Amino acid sequence: MKYLPIGDQLFTFNRKNFVSRLKSNSIAIFQSNDEFPRNGDQNFIFKQNPDFFYLTGIDQEQSILVLYPDCPNPLYREVLFLRQTNDHIAIWEGHKYTKDEARETSGIQQIYWLHEYENILHTIINYADNIYINTNENDRYVHTVPYRDMRMLEELKKKYPLHHYERSAPILRDLRVVKSDVEIALTQKACDITRDAFLRVLKFVKPGVTEYEIEAEITHEFLRQRATGHAYNPIIASGKNAIVLHYIDNNQVCKDGEVILFDWAAEYANYNADMTRSIPVNGRFTKRQREVYDAVWRVLREATAMLVEGTVWNDYHEEVGKIMTSELIGLGLLKKHEVEKQDPKMPLYKKYFMHGTSHHLGLDVHDYASRYKPFEVGNILTCEPGIYIPEEGLGIRLENDILITPGGNRDLMAQIPIDPEEIEQLMNA
Template identity: 35%
Template sequence: MSITAAEYRSRREQLMAKIGQGTAIFRSAPLSVMHHDVEHPFRQDSDFYYLTGFNESQAVAVLAPHHKEHRFILFVQPKDLEKETWTGYRVGVEQAKDQFGADVVYPIAEFNEKLPQYLKDADRIYYHLGRDKAFNNTILQHWQNFIAIYPKRGRGPIAIEDTNPTFHPQRQVKSPAEIELVRKATAISVEAHNRAMAFAKEGLYEYQVQAEIEHTFRLQGGLGPAYPSIVASGANACILHYIENNRQLQNGDLLLIDAGCCYDYYNGDITRTFPIGGKFTKHQQAIYELVLAAQLKAIEEVKPGKPYNEFHDIAVCVLVQGLLDFGLLQGNLEEIIKEEKYKPFYMHRTGHWLGLDVHDAGVYQQGEDTWQNLQPGHILTVEPGIYIAPNIKPAEGQPEVPEEWRGIGVRIEDDLLVTPQGHEVLTAGVPKSVQEICH
């Protein structure tokens, strides 16, 4: 279960067809982060990996469709026995050419020397200015050099264009092979969540539940967590990105778990909320059933041709109506939504793209009022929630929140594949009905 060399080549060909006379440059992720001589795991840049499958740092990929000999050029670290003894094997220049399908491979030290030959006949440079400021400056310097000689040559790159608008729509629509990798990531994530739901009980610590989840990820062949696992009990569930995971579980707590597995760089992303001890309180169950109703309604809106915002909008309508029914909001539903007076309870969007990145590449809107339409091959999350923090401050003109509602946090999240007929819930294997999660 992996992406073939033919698919990587097809991806490059698709992009080169779009850039025409341009030259595109992609930089690998920086070296692993070092803290006091301890090396933390390396994670390749997703754009670079999508186009090459090459998983080493200090590398650059260049696509030059106009070049007569070399259309796909790689710059990599050369073999170095002494350094490899300390930091791991390198593919090296010679092997990279055959293994990754490049027309030519150079040592990374030759980048500045060799790059101009792939820029001189280009009409523009496609490059995303990222966090590597030194490399950004290198590309800008090459561009400035060509600008300086343009009056004499009358050709060469006179513009720099961000790769993302041209390239990321390609990443947004998943191939059959990518879908299978997400299926694997979500299947492992499902197993981990089910293990956690069976394991969690009064007296354990949040980190012990986290350990069970992440043990399952690695045991089943995953690279580890797709993002820092959130295991949030009690009022901690009202903190959206809570990761301390150090509180002891108490009977009657709600436990919110937001965790997903990364498998061959593709990701799952699931959230479930359930009561420790198997029974909701009256107010916990009211909020839980409201969030679940909002999620189920939102999921119904996920189908080809639907604007991306519609499943969020329907979730907000359901949540706001429920909060009105509970007396936690007051006023006109449409006005509350327009003025965003529900935001103290629900402050995030209802989903995001999912794939090589947890918040995957691709736009959501195209202009002020035009949303991206869903299409087969899109993968996204649907994750409404309600968070009633102990110190919640209602919006202006809204009632104070009674004590019995405070400290309740609920989120329910599934991963969906848009299909030609509608959608498939990839994470349906984790229970979420009240009947299934209570005992």
């Protein structure tokens, strides 16, 4: 891992909260992520299961966590299983956790090698009434691949068919969405690295540079500051590319007179930032570009003010839609009399602003959370309105990451330039 050690307090705290919500006499099993093949003899770079990381801090493949707080043998109430290294692995793959390092990272004292897992599990699982299994219940995920947790569930049901099987995901959905001080600090670190990359890019962009050259500048700054890398595939969309919401080709020349829509951010210690900015290639917005930019910026400020404790997801997005509609009328893109006759189920603003305004942020960029639970203190949400005008070849989106606090909120990206005049000044310095 490139990032600095986090310490075990976060993960010890997370496990304590999790087991406090288990039914009596229950065992919970968590698996690290699969390793996915990239080609004939390589895997993709390993990315840890966020729930496993949340409970252990262990950032390594082939690992298993077993939690059984009521286990009759105290030795097995909290157990971590790791892949045992050897000289061959050390030479070909590099360092793996020692038992002492795993204790220091996770706070778990009972560490065993992975080959001991089946025997130890069998000696204790028959004393449990319930088995908690963790499957991916993020409602943005479509299950098509039989990932490790699903395969384990099938195997356990064959061996232990009469146990009661329970879901860990609803517990984690409630826990993960409320960020601790350590998690907030890690997210802020990701935001700060993102800020530095943006400042670097402002000095680099000029007519004639390519989108991929800008991507290289960003990546350099991320890795230079110990970020894992990009939180998601970076969007560097110049000109008409900006009207493609998930444009990631990043292979075009940035031309004089165009606006570049940036949507990229750093990941640090598995916690993600998520930023969008729109800047003029030549360092100066045209009158029309500035009109659209200012409209989006006003929506951002008003929407951010609504991200407070108790706000309801659907109500929030409906209110943002009303604000956006007013701005689109002001820009001449919608007509007031047409809006008055619109179908409320298909509001006209969606022609120019077709995505949601906010999503939760954390170990997943689109973090695991309920759409139906009011926002809480400790939630981190993006705020990302945009206006996309195909007929003008112009797309502008702005996005900051907002922490909900008692009585208000805090913008974790307040130090990243967003004022268009400041952006122009920095680009022309």
